[in-house]
Amino acid sequence: MVMTIGTLGKATGTKAETIRYYEKIGLLPPPGRSGGNYRSYGEAELGRLSFIRRARQLGFSLDQVRALLELSEDRGRDCATVDALARGHLAEVERKIVDLTALQRELAAMIASCHGGTVGSCRIIEALGPC
Amino acid sequence: MVMTIGTLGKATGTKAETIRYYEKIGLLPPPGRSGGNYRSYGEAELGRLSFIRRARQLGFSLDQVRALLELSEDRGRDCATVDALARGHLAEVERKIVDLTALQRELAAMIASCHGGTVGSCRIIEALGPC
DNA sequence: CATGCACCCTGTAGCAACTAGAGGGTCAAG
DNA sequence: CTTGACCCTCTAGTTGCTACAGGGTGCATG
Numbered sequence: 001m002v003m004t005i006g007t008l009g010k011a012t013g014t015k016a017e018t019i020r021y022y023e024k025i026g027l028l029p030p031p032g033r034s035g036g037n038y039r040s041y042g043e044a045e046l047g048r049l050s051f052i053r054r055a056r057q058l059g060f061s062l063d064q065v066r067a068l069l070e071l072s073e074d075r076g077r078d079c080a081t082v083d084a085l086a087r088g089h090l091a092e093v094e095r096k097i098v099d100l101t102a103l104q105r106e107l108a109a110m111i112a113s114c115h116g117g118t119v120g121s122c123r124i125i126e127a128l129g130p131c
Numbered sequence: 132m133v134m135t136i137g138t139l140g141k142a143t144g145t146k147a148e149t150i151r152y153y154e155k156i157g158l159l160p161p162p163g164r165s166g167g168n169y170r171s172y173g174e175a176e177l178g179r180l181s182f183i184r185r186a187r188q189l190g191f192s193l194d195q196v197r198a199l200l201e202l203s204e205d206r207g208r209d210c211a212t213v214d215a216l217a218r219g220h221l222a223e224v225e226r227k228i229v230d231l232t233a234l235q236r237e238l239a240a241m242i243a244s245c246h247g248g249t250v251g252s253c254r255i256i257e258a259l260g261p262c
Numbered sequence: 263c264a265t266g267c268a269c270c271c272t273g274t275a276g277c278a279a280c281t282a283g284a285g286g287g288t289c290a291a292g
Numbered sequence: 293c294t295t296g297a298c299c300c301t302c303t304a305g306t307t308g309c310t311a312c313a314g315g316g317t318g319c320a321t322g
Contacts, residue, residue, distance in 0.1 A: 006269065016270080021309060036317045038270055047260070054259045058241075059234050062308070068259065075251035082255050083245050090238040093231055100228045103190050107221040110189075114214050120206030124213050128185045128199065129178065137298065147299080152280060167288045169299055193279070 003041045004034075012049045019049065027052060027066060060089055134172045135165075143180045150180065158183060158197060191220055 005016045022028045023039075028048060031039045048069070055065045064085060071082050113123040136147045153159045154170075159179060162170045179200070186196045195216060202213050244254040 004270075015310080017310060018308085020271095025308095034270095034317095036270075038317080051259050056308090058238060058259075059231075068256070071250055072256045072260070075249060077250045079245065079248060079250045079253035079255070082250060082253055083242065083247075086238060086242050086245075086255050090235065090242060093235050093238060097228060097231045097235060100190075100224055100231065104221065104224050104228060107189060107217060107224060111214065111217050111221060114210065114217075116214075117210060118206060119202055119208045119210045119213060122210035122213055124210065124217050125199070125203045128182050128189075129203070135299075146281080148281060149279085151301095156279090165288095165299095167299075169288080187279090 001043060003046070005039050005041070008041045008046060008049065011046060012053050014049060014053060022049070022052065025062070027062065027069070058089075059093060064089060132174060134177070136170050136172070139172045139177060139180065142177060143184050145180060145184060153180070153183065156193070158193065158200070189220075190224060195220060 003011070005019055008014070009016050009019055019028065023030060028045065031041050031045060034040050051069065051072070052065050055068055056062075060068065067085060068082065071077065071079075071085075110124050110127045113127070115123075119125055134142070136150055139145070140147050140150055150159065154161060159176065162172050162176060165171050182200065182203070183196050186199055187193075191199065198216060199213065202208065202210075202216075241255050241258045244258070246254075250256055
C-alpha cells in the first residue's frame with residue numbers, strides 16, 4: 001500500500017508541511033520517490049509517523065520523541081530508560097499544572113477585586129502597577 | 132534616580148537583553164542616553180517595566196500586555212475592557228489546566244502499565260506504537 | 263487535445279518571547 | 293595604566309511548526 005504525502009497526512013492527522021518538516025529534521029527517513037518526484041510512503045512510515053504523532057499529543061518534545069523512537073528500535077534493551085523519560089515528562093506536566101493553578105488563583109482574585117468603574121480606580125490595573 | 136539597564140534589570144528581575152528587546156518591539160519607549168551612549172532610566176520606566184513583568188508573570192502575552200498598558204494610560208476610561216481581557220486570559224489558563232490534567236492522567240496510566248523488562252514488551256512503547 | 267483543478271515539489275520567511283554570541287566601547291577601582 | 297565589569301549594536305539561534313512564492317504533476321472533463 002503506497003501513499004502520497006497527503007494521504008499519509010490524512011491517515012495520521014498531519015499536514016504535508018509538517019511531514020516534510022519531520023523529514024528535514026531527521027525524525028522521518030527520506031522516503032522513496034515516484035516518477036513525478038512525489039514522496040511515496042508505505043506501512044512502515046505510517047507506523048513511525050503515528051508513533052510520533054501520538055507521542056506529540058502526549059506532550060513529548062520532538063527531542064524526546066526522537067529518543068523514544070531510538071529506544072523503541074532496540075527491542076532487547078531494558079525499558080528503564082523509556083520509563084524514566086516518561087516519568088520525567090509526567091513530572092514536568094505536573095509542575096506545569098501546579099504553576100497554572102497558582103496563576104489561576106491569582107488571576108481569579110484579581111478579577112474578583114474589580115467592581116467596575118474607570119481604569120483609574122481599576123483593581124486589576126492597580127494590581128499590576130507599581131507597589 | 133537614574134539607572135543603567137543593568138540596575139533596572141536587577142530591580143525588576145529582567146535581563147538587559149530582554150529590556151532592549153522590549154524597547155525594540157515598542158513596549159518600552161527609547162530611554163535617554165548618557166554621555167557614553169548608555170541607556171538611562173528613571174522612576175517612570177521602572178514602573179512601566181514592573182507592570183510589564185508582573186503581567187508576564189501572570190501569563191499575559193506581550194500583545195495583551197501592550198493592550199493593558201494602553202488601557203492603563205487612559206485613567207478615565209471604563210475598565211470593562213481590562214476586565215474582559217483578564218477574564219479571557221483566565222479562561223485560557225483554565226483550559227490549559229484541563230488539557231494538562233487529561234494529559235497527566237494518560238501519562239500516569241501509561242507509566243503504571245509498565246512493569247519493567249525489555250523494550251520489546253514495554254507497555255509505554257506499545258501504547259505509542261501502531262494500534 | 264486542451265484545460266482546469268487538486269495535488270505535489272523546493273526553498274524561504276514568519277510566529278512567540280526571548281537568549282546567546284560576536285566584536286567592540288566605557289567607566290571606575292587599584 | 294590596566295583590569296574587570298558593565299554597556300553598545302547586530303545577528304542568529306531556540307521550538308514546532310505554518311504560510312507563502314513560484315513552480316511541476318496527474319487525472320478528469322469539455
